[in-house]
Amino acid sequence: MEALVATAIGALTAAGVYLILRLRSFAVVLGMTMLTYAINVFLFTSGRLVINQPPILRDHSGNITGYTDPLPQALVLTAIVISFGMTAVVVMMALGAFIEGGDDYINMPEEDRNMPPLLTVEAEEESEIAGQTKGGSA
Incomplete structure (x- = not known):
């Protein structure tokens, strides 16, 4: 019984991590739900x-014959309520992003990023050539 439950927990965790690493917001929401x-x-x-x-x-x-711990059951009930609320919030955020962007891809366009763009080999060569022409003409 324990091996079956441990396998189920491992399968749910693996599926959740796999779905979270996808580039679609709906798959990320499903992955968070699986986790x-x-x-x-x-x-x-x-x-x-x-x-x-x-x-x-x-x-x-007054004798203890057999029992189950009620604390994990209460924790699970609380976690179900919290996860349902957070799933509703994340679904609404994903829906808003889909309506605004027209797509549910998670990747961000280069022009929207705050980080400086990464230099490629061609960009480095062009900057060196531009620097040589500026230096050579001055």
Whole structure:
């Protein structure tokens, strides 16, 4: 049982990372959702995988017979609510970017970047030639 759940967590994590590295915003949203599912399953299994046990620490006689930890269950419920809200926010941001840009690619055009452009070999040669003509004519 533990190997099956660990494999499922690993598959969800791998699929989420793969989708996040794509260049489309919809795939990134799906990847983030897959990662939240993987985290939720991991949190849920951290409370021990026990079947048909109550989340109570003792019975009426005061002896501990068997229980599941209720804290991971509460954490998972909270994480589900938070991830649903954040997914809605990210979907609305992606939809706004799609409507404004007309495409859902994530890459940014060169003219919109704040960084100086990278020099290529041709650009370096052109700048050297321009520097020689300026230096030679002066």
